[in-house]
């Protein structure tokens with residue numbers, strides 16, 4: 118697998134040299150973490166009452182029946198609003214970079230020399246997929262770190278002690294997100310192999326975000342609340358999809374396929 | 380045409396029963412398209428073997444099969460004694476070959492040194508060796524001064540040179556060159572060609588060169604396979620290919636006279652009328668041209684007749700059969716055979 122990392126190193130070098138890609142893709146997670154942090158600290162100035170949130174099953178989110186408006190607001194931001202954003206953003210980072218990396222190679226015809234080099238199909242596939250997963254995870258975890266600081270301050274103020282990160286968040290960040298990013302990469306490989314320009318690859322790959330946006334809407338209307346149990350089920354579903362996509366993607370990622378079908 | 384560096388004057392001649400590259404009835408079909416049909420040839424150590432043919436002939440397919448990028452639909456092949464259809468040997472083959480791909484395929488955001496270093500690393504070379512090899516190649520190709528410029532800024536010719544350097548970074552024993560000079564200006568093309576000859580002479584590397592450029596094949600290749608529509612239609616040295624076509628076919632002769640050319644041309648025409656073997660008598664200035672399939676017999680007859688008619692012959696030349704004619708005729712024949 119050493120050669121996979123040789124490829125990863127080259128890709129990272131290239132990504133950080135493309136100002137648009139580096140700032141446009143890697144920066145948003147941090148901005149987002151900051152924005153949610155500030156939103157979170159805002160209710161500390163004193164929330165009097167909460168309206169229009171009757172649909173939200175507070176009990177499932179671990180709130181006592183007699184929760185204060187401030188506790189409700191902090192919980193809602195952490196568990197309902199910010200929660201899915203920490204999926205969308207890393208998924209976007211990973212799939213945009215993956216689409217750029219695959220379709221970009223195709224567009225610039227750089228895959229043939231790579232195919233001539235002495236690496237196994239698996240090393241080639243891992244080398245090409247690892248970069249975007251690594252970057253997606255790095256962004257996601259760094260943003261999570263920033264958000265944690267704000268969330269601990271907010272929850273301490275509301276509950277008297279920090280209740281963040283809870284199990285659901287940990288499962289989300291360390292089980293669900295990696296599986297989701299893997300799905301993003303495999304999907305990007307499949308899409309890139311079918312379209313010729315990396316712009317269209319990015320656009321199609323970006324559609325992956327749609328189900329998550331649907332979930333987000335479901336959450337805010339109280340239809341779907343992500344408890345840790347629900348999250349495990351979701352993770353299992355994603356894992357199954359991962360496996361299927363991985364099969365398809367590695368099947369496509371054989372030299373002859375790359376050179377003839379791509 | 381340079382002399383054919385035949386296997387028998389090669390230092391490794393004892394090994395020549397083992398060709399460095401061999402294709403045995405290689406075939407490749409893409410869906411309905413038969414890209415390659417029963418192609419067989421052997422290439423010996425230190426040889427430059429040319430695959431010459433028009434676009435779509437199957438040249439790229441052939442070298443991709445030999446570089447283990449495609450799996451053959453039929454037949455087999457060997458590179459450096461390793462079977463190209465054996466999964467276990469493909470990586471070992473790739474370690475020891477270099478391939479200049481049809482398009483340079485460079486990473487634009489890297490500079491020349493970084494680019495070569497990346498490939499050297501993939502070939503498992505230690506850092507110092509990568510650096511030394513990159514320096515030697517870039518200097519040789521005359522682009523050492525530009526080594527830290529992003530490849531995006533390079534001209535087409537320089538990009539091709541970087542691709543050449545990439546192909547050779549790990550000092551491969553077998554080198555495939557797929558249209559190495561297409562799209563290059565004459566000067567860059569010459570640099571690349573000269574370098575190929577130099578490598579061959581100094582290091583005894585073995586080459587397969589794909590080209591649609593006749594002059595290039597003639598200048599570089601020891602032996603040439605003419606490829607058309609997935610088949611080898613002729614194989615040999617440039618001289619052999621010429622001879623093969625010349626035998627039994629029309630040859631163009633030029634008779635140079637001192638004066639009265641028009642009058643003497645009439646004499647030759649009269650001779651032609653009596654002999655089916657002379658045809659196409661033309662006269663332009665002091666030169667009378669004609670074609671004959673039997674120059675050995677007809678030329679003395681013509682000379683004798685012209686001298687008898689009082690003509691002064693300055694020279695009689697047989698126009699050499701050009702490789703281009705061979706090429707065009709063979710291409711034509713193979714198309715008709717289909």
Ligand SMILES: Nc1ncnc2c1ncn2[C@@H]1O[C@H](COP(=O)(O)OP(=O)(O)O)[C@@H](O)[C@H]1O
Nearest residue numbers: 377409412414433434435436437438439440441
């Ligand atoms: N991936 C492919 N799918 C279908 N047909 C192909 C493919 N690659 C090559 N061919 C066909 O095979 C023939 C030989 O192609 P190629 O080897 O690229 O020729 P050359 O390199 O001599 O120009 C052509 O007719 C081409 O259209």
Ligand SMILES: [Mg+2]
Nearest residue numbers: 438439440481
């Ligand atoms: Mg070709």
